[in-house]
Amino acid sequence: MITQVLYCPYCQGVDIVKNGKTPQGKQRYQCREQACDGRTFILDYAYPGQSRKVKQQIVDMALNGSGIRDTARVLQVSTSTVIKELKKNKTNCNQ
Ligand SMILES: [Zn+2]
Known part of the structure; x- marks a missing residue:
């Protein structure tokens, strides 16, 4: 169980x-x-947050203007996972 x-x-x-x-x-x-x-x-x-596909989706959603909480909900990961990924990818993100 x-x-x-x-x-x-x-x-x-x-x-x-x-x-x-x-x-x-x-x-x-x-x-x-x-x-x-x-x-x-x-x-x-x-955990989805560990998979490369989801990491890419986090970045893609951020670039499309999705908020951190929206991204976390849609991808079913924690907001801290989203924030961590976005910080890692900051150089790719102009926001
Ligand atoms: Zn499966």
Whole structure:
């Protein structure tokens, strides 16, 4: 039973089940969404804020004039994740 809501880093789906542990003792998860067909991933990489695609979306949304809170809500990441990414990309952003 997973109480924390997890998102698949590949398809952003939420149909996630535990799937044993890695040799390093990290919890491994399996995505049961049709798009992934049983693909597994590790929790450390499970948060959308960690995926490159979402990071790019954060920057894209900022450049399109979306506010931090709007961006966080749409991409289902925390506002601190959004702020962190925007600071990292400040040189690309004229706002
Ligand atoms: Zn998936």
